[in-house]
Amino acid sequence: xxxxxxxxxxxxxxxxxxxxxxxxxxxxxxxxxxxxxxxxxxxxxxxxxxxxxxxxxxxxxxxxxxxxxxxxxxxxxxxxxxxxxxxxxxxxxxxxxxxxxxxxxxxxxxxxxxxxxxxxxxxxxxxxxxxxxxxxxxxxxxxxxxxxxxxxxxxxxxxxxxxxxxxxxxxxxxxxxxxxxxxxxxxxxxxxxxxxxxxxxxxxxxxxxxxxxxxxxxxxxxxxxxxxxxxxxxxxxxxxxxxxxxxxxxxxxxxxxxxxxxxxxxxxxxxxxxxxxxxxxxxxxxxxxxxxxxxxxxxxxxxxxxxxxxxxxxxxxxxxxxxxxxxxxxxxxxxxxxxxxxxxxxxx
Amino acid sequence: xxxxxxxxxxxxxxxxxxxxxxxxxxxxxxxxxxxxxxxxxxxxxxxxxxxxxxxxxxxxxxxxxxxxxxxxxxxxxxxxxxxxxxxxxxxxxxxxxxxxxxxxxxxxxxxxxxxxxxxxxxxxxxxxxxxxxxxxxxxxxxxxxxxxxxxxxxxxxxxxxxxxxxxxxxxxxxxxxxxxxxxxxxxxxxxxxxxxxxxxxxxxxxxxxxxxxxxxxxxxxxxxxxxxxxxxxxxxxxxxxxxxxxxxxxxxxxxxxxxxxxxxxxxxxxxxxxxxxxxxxxxxxxxxxxxxxxxxxxxxxxxxxxxxxxxxxxxxxxxxxxxxxxxxxxxxxxxxxxxxxxxxxxxx
Numbered sequence: 001x002x003x004x005x006x007x008x009x010x011x012x013x014x015x016x017x018x019x020x021x022x023x024x025x026x027x028x029x030x031x032x033x034x035x036x037x038x039x040x041x042x043x044x045x046x047x048x049x050x051x052x053x054x055x056x057x058x059x060x061x062x063x064x065x066x067x068x069x070x071x072x073x074x075x076x077x078x079x080x081x082x083x084x085x086x087x088x089x090x091x092x093x094x095x096x097x098x099x100x101x102x103x104x105x106x107x108x109x110x111x112x113x114x115x116x117x118x119x120x121x122x123x124x125x126x127x128x129x130x131x132x133x134x135x136x137x138x139x140x141x142x143x144x145x146x147x148x149x150x151x152x153x154x155x156x157x158x159x160x161x162x163x164x165x166x167x168x169x170x171x172x173x174x175x176x177x178x179x180x181x182x183x184x185x186x187x188x189x190x191x192x193x194x195x196x197x198x199x200x201x202x203x204x205x206x207x208x209x210x211x212x213x214x215x216x217x218x219x220x221x222x223x224x225x226x227x228x229x230x231x232x233x234x235x236x237x238x239x240x241x242x243x244x245x246x247x248x249x250x251x252x253x254x255x256x257x258x259x260x261x262x263x264x265x266x267x268x269x270x271x272x273x274x275x276x277x278x279x280x281x282x283x284x285x286x287x288x289x290x291x292x293x294x295x296x297x298x299x300x301x302x303x304x305x306x307x308x309x310x311x312x313x314x315x316x317x318x319x320x321x322x323x324x325x326x327x328x329x330x331x332x333x334x335x336x337x338x339x340x341x342x343x344x345x346x347x348x
Numbered sequence: 349x350x351x352x353x354x355x356x357x358x359x360x361x362x363x364x365x366x367x368x369x370x371x372x373x374x375x376x377x378x379x380x381x382x383x384x385x386x387x388x389x390x391x392x393x394x395x396x397x398x399x400x401x402x403x404x405x406x407x408x409x410x411x412x413x414x415x416x417x418x419x420x421x422x423x424x425x426x427x428x429x430x431x432x433x434x435x436x437x438x439x440x441x442x443x444x445x446x447x448x449x450x451x452x453x454x455x456x457x458x459x460x461x462x463x464x465x466x467x468x469x470x471x472x473x474x475x476x477x478x479x480x481x482x483x484x485x486x487x488x489x490x491x492x493x494x495x496x497x498x499x500x501x502x503x504x505x506x507x508x509x510x511x512x513x514x515x516x517x518x519x520x521x522x523x524x525x526x527x528x529x530x531x532x533x534x535x536x537x538x539x540x541x542x543x544x545x546x547x548x549x550x551x552x553x554x555x556x557x558x559x560x561x562x563x564x565x566x567x568x569x570x571x572x573x574x575x576x577x578x579x580x581x582x583x584x585x586x587x588x589x590x591x592x593x594x595x596x597x598x599x600x601x602x603x604x605x606x607x608x609x610x611x612x613x614x615x616x617x618x619x620x621x622x623x624x625x626x627x628x629x630x631x632x633x634x635x636x637x638x639x640x641x642x643x644x645x646x647x648x649x650x651x652x653x654x655x656x657x658x659x660x661x662x663x664x665x666x667x668x669x670x671x672x673x674x675x676x677x678x679x680x681x682x683x684x685x686x687x688x689x690x691x692x693x694x695x696x
Contacts, residue, residue, distance in 0.1 A: 152661075154502060154605055156504035156590075156603035158506070158553045158592065158594070173528065176524055176528060177528055180521065180524060180525055180528070191637075195637060196636075196637065197636075197637040199641055199643075200643060203595065203596040203597055203642075203643065204596055204641050204642055204643040205506045205594065205596065205601050205641060205642050206641060207601070207603075207639050207641070207654070207655050207669045208637065208639065212634040212635065212637070215657065215658075215660070216615065216634055216655070216656070216657035216658075217657060217660075225660065238659075238661035238662065239660075239661070240605065240659050240660065240661070240662075240665070240667060242504075242603040242655070242667055242669070244506065244601075244603065246506070246553065246594060246595075247551065247594075247595050247596065248551040248552055248553065248595065249551055253553050253555070253592075255504035255555075255590040255592065255603075257502055257588065267564065286560040286564055287560065288544075288545075289539075289543060289544065289545040289556065289560070291555050291556065293547055293552050293553060293554060293555070294551075294552050294553050295547075295548060295551065295552040306555070307555050307564070307590070308564070309563065309564035309565060310563075310564075311586075311588050312563070312565075312573065312587075312588065313500075313586035313587070313588070314586065314588075317588070319588060319590055321555045321590070
């Protein structure tokens, strides 16, 4: 038996919400690591973190840190990726980037391994991890697209605060406690850090995730629309999205309406298809009140699908409810899956 | 100047969440009341309640209580309405019923005054108040239907726990505090009282409101679909709904997709139309992060509309975000508006 090859891995943004989940996932999947380098902003440099029982000191992310690195997992915000990803590639690393910095760039594969793994081999040093809300939706849609053709998607999202980072989690906690105490709520972060206005998220719903574009859609909505078309390799697909931030901590849920290109597709056909689909867990038994919820999905890497039913007017239309842990399949888990594909297929 | 005629009014379910809001609304609108009778279950009978500074004792709801009553506002659950509404009518009262008991019954007007006030005059003693999530949606859709024709509606809802009654409000409070304390959550009520399974609502999302029907839709979803067609007087309209209960106390929000029957309709056309529409407040200025949220809408009788934007693929398709206080326009306010129409038009 030959020894498994091991790799030098850097995690950029190691102290963040997603960074921590990347480390947990690397441990859980027993990723073959020779040397691990934990990188962060200068602010968090010096932090001690444990990985597989060993203590690591987080270092400030700088170009020279990528010397000798095989795989760099970036999750420290778009500006860090823009500043350092090409530097890492120049030093010989392959970058799996969890930010929106390069997702729509021509020549950068945008990958959900269950959906378009083969795109990875076209990489020129950077592979982009899609937006969390996009990943779980396309994972559920891909088997349907392949078997029954897909014409149209209209999604309304129910998104957790952890998608806006650890500070947003704290803001929801603090505001919730203040509300229950009958105190005034302080809003300093959501809906978008750095924007002019902030609204309370506790016991509320905010129809803004990321900044508004000129066409009236938010950037989050445009990410879902454009990324879905790129990942599914179809510019003809109609995709519309409304993205809403809600007062829960983990997992995004999505109310998804689709129209397929074939007639006579049944709910049973979709059940059978999704039951066998990789990375999908079907939870759909209304008679027994079985459907996924964000709390159920938290901590699990799968995409959960339920409430599949035929549209009452449109014969080729179906509604479904898709839930997944936004920090796992929506971020860390998918990034590490891409890294696994890179080494398993020798696509480094 | 002649003195304004006054009426004998009964409120059935006076001690409930909606009953209290009905009393507040009658006070606020200075409804011309000669005698007021507050009725409830035997359990709540004897409760003292204040109305316009005077203390009333709640009596058990029984047929003989409706003797001499002109208008009876029912909001004590479907079974109470089924047991007592016809008895009240037999004693000469006109019933405005806030439950689902008679809504789809032929000959019972189902009314949102801004939308189909004239239907009231066809009543045979009972007028039904629509479901809360339906009312706010049809209020926003009616002006669009009239001016641009309406072909299709797909709605995903974001609904407050107060729609499930005062106990659900307590359950959300208790669970939220337990969660923040790191304690286990106890779920005894939601998603549906009396159902086999209960799921936590705190920091979660439940894609079930009311019981499931054989077609895989919940009763709440079928209410939205069927009531919308009845109120808008069009069986041809395509309507689809996904209803989701969320962890906030007051106001329902709705992500609504519509297709109109005319080409070349613009967002500006819809803005202009809704700005002038009765009972609607337009809050739609993305550049300044202006859109309605449930917390903003709470306590206000209007229906708030924002985030209107054209679908990027379907030229006659538009998305919008509709928010309203589910206990006011969604229940109490609309019921009292119906009672006002009855007296103003002499339709008693």
